[in-house]
Amino acid sequence: MLTKLYKRILLREILFLAIIAMGFAIISSFLLYKSSLQSMAGTEKLTSYAIEIIARSEILEEQEPAKLQSLINQLTEIDGISYVFIIDPNFEVVAHTFSPLVPEDYSRYIDSRYSEFEVTERVGSLRLETLGEVLDVDSPIYSGIGGYVHVGLDRSFLFGNIRTALLWQGLVIVLSLTGCVIIAFFASKKFSEPLHNLIDYSKKVANRDFDARVSVHSGDELEELAIAMKQMQNDLKMHVYGIEYALSNLSAIFDQMVDGLVLIDEHGIVTLCNPVFAKMVHMKSTEDIKGKQVKGVLPKELEILLSRCQVGSEDSFSSDLEFSSGQHIKAISKCIFHQKKSSINGKVERKYLGTAILLRDITADMKLLQMKSEFVAMVSHELRTPLNAIIGFAQVISARFQGVHNKVTPLLGPKDLEGFNKIETNIGIIVQEGVRLGALLNDLLEVSKLEAGELKIEKTFVQAQEILERAKQSTSLLFKDKNIEFTQICEQGLPDIFVDENRIQQVIVNLISNAVKFTDEGYVRCSAKRIGGFVCFSVEDTGEGIDAKDQALIFERFKQADDSTKDFKSGFGLGLNICRKIVNLHKGEIWVESKINEGSTFAFSIPITS
Structure with missing residues (x-):
């Protein structure tokens, strides 16, 4: 099988050799043609010179026509000489080799030739009916005093020799070119064969045939490439087997999980799920879910949770769901991002790739x-x-x-x-x-x-400013004996929110009380502002701060950030748990941002309802 590289190399070599051969043929043909013409002209001059010598001899002076005729007849025996024609100074015929008479077409040529007196040598080309194409070479004797000698050279004979030489030359060129092509073929094949073996070898490795072997002993870079590819094969084999082993373990763990797990890509298509998840969403098998859009396949509660991941800036969400079947599910979603540092401005750019959702059936709990x-x-x-x-x-x-x-x-x-x-x-x-x-x-x-679920929520449309004012009045006595500044900020133009005013005030009062409790000096700031489709309330302080490991626990029952100071600060760890439940009843979220010795900010969001 000829590889593409082998074909290209062979074609280039053939074209290169063909160009060289054609150039050589053209140049040699030109030189041969020129040499033949010179040789022909030399023959003509030699013949004329011989006749001139004879003319100078006694034969012409003694006017012995028989000897002269015998001599010119001998000249016609030379290859290529068709005739000899001699005239005197008066342009009268002295001797010729035409038989029996001078052809009329040649007589007309002679008449036109000497219509004007000339003594220089001249070569003329003419066609005689009896002799065909000839070259007529005339030479004056004693500058025309002794007459003129005409020698006719057979044109077909002369050019036949040239053609023969050219044919032989062409044959030599063709044979040389054929030999070069054969040499190029085997030379290219010698180069291409190890490369072809490397290509077949790489395809086998790509198809996970890690037992494939290749043998290249070219002594050049190809052999080095083969050695490097063998090392790459061994490394790849180890990595692939390691990944397969890890994947088999993960697959076993994934399938044996007691919780349901599903992976969804950025287009909302389920890429992976375990049997427990399929059972939770009332599907017969995982194949009924994989590769399908979330919409129409998963419960609407999960669709809402997924939409929050896709449009939100947070990495994870947690929510308690109740399916229409009566199941109580604890859903934890984790957003998957690809982080890449921009080469232009150095900023870290995040691209959303998908979401992992873990479902835990807490119905019994x-x-x-x-x-x-x-x-x-x-x-x-x-x-x-x-x-x-x-x-x-x-x-x-x-x-x-x-x-x-x-x-x-x-x-x-x-x-x-x-x-x-x-x-x-x-x-x-x-x-x-x-x-x-x-x-x-x-x-x-x-x-x-x-x-x-027995706590009654009585919702009405209320202004955020009014809630903050009432919370300020309820907590004013807390600041009486403390060196703490209280400030209140409410964004202008906030829409009314549809909430239970007393319960939302209870949340803010609880957050302010905690801020005062854990702040010895500095300030406590209570604010309200709009973020997207939510009105967000926040209470910021300059108190002790909360360790990162405790921030996820403080919203649970009977949990406090620092148990060692619980007796000193008082409280039972139920306030924040109640706050979270009240906010969740309003379909909002509550969170905390804090650093040790720098203070804390507790915030919660309430959706804007038209």
Whole structure:
């Protein structure tokens, strides 16, 4: 099989040799033609010179026609001489070799030749009816005093020799060119054959035939290339086998996962999913999902989650979903981006490639959670009545002690006074801790209602500015004994939002309270602004800050950023959990941005409803 490179090399060599051969043929033909003409002219001159010598001899002087005729007849025996014709100074015929008479067409030529007196040599070309094409060479004898000698040279004989020489020359050129082509063929084949072997070898390796072998011993760069390709084959073999081993392990893990997992590309086409996911979305097998558009195949809840990934700037989202089948699903989506640093401005550019969604069936967990919430609600409700009685009686006793404190103090001794003050302090602790316990029970009841879906949300259209003002009034006393500046910023022209005003105010108040609690000096800033289709509220402080590892936990129940200071700062870790649930009920999101010793910013978004 001839490779493309081999064909190109062979064709170039043939064209190169052909050009050289044609040039050589043209030049040699020209030189041969010129040499033949010179040889012909030399023959003519030699003949004329011989005749001139004879003419100078006694034969012409003694007027012996027989000897002269015999001599010119001998001249016609020379190859190429067709006739000899001699005339005297008066242009009378002296001798000739025509038989029997001078042809008329030649007589006319002689008449036209000597119509004007000339003594120079001349070569004329003419066609005689009896002799054909001839070259007539005339030469004066003694500058014309002794007459003129004409010699006729056979043109076909002369040019026949030239053609014969040219034919032989052409044959030699053709044979030389054929030999060169054969040499070029085998030389190109010797170069192309190892290259062809390398091409076949690379195709086998590309088809994952890692046992393929190639042998190239050319002693040049091709042999070096073969060695490099063998090394590449070994490295590729190791990498491919390693990748296949890793993929087999990942495939086994992927198929045996207890959670559902699906990969979706940037065009919304499912590229990969495991059997658990197919079962969750009520498909018979993964083949019913792979390669298909998400729209129309997956539940609408997942379509919404995917759309948020495609248009959002965040890398991951988490959401609790409830399918129409009654399943409760915890969905975690992770956006996949390709990051590339621009060579122009050095900025890092991100291109969205797809999304990975993990689904966890929490239906059983939700049922268990509901049972727990109902139990907590029942216990909390049953505890509130005796707790209120305890707090009430403790407050009465505390008030009585304060009423008789000034009257009893002068009557008591030092030891009795110390006991009296200790009892009063303990009663104050009972009241304080009872109030805290009551607040905890209220939070537990609210969490239970939120988790059970029993918390009623009464939405109305409200201005963001109005919510901020009410939150400021509710928290004004918190700043009384603190060296903290409170500022409020509300963007002009914000649209009204459709929310439960009391609940959104509860969220902002909770966030401001936390900011004041963990800030010793600096400022607390509360703001509202529009971002896209959302109104975003934020509370920024210059407090202690939250470690990155704790930021994902603080929205869970009974979780705080720093457990070592929980007693000092007070609280049970339910406030942010309640805030998140209230925001989620409004189809919004809540998040935190914070750095240690630099402060924190808690923010949540509420969608704008027309």
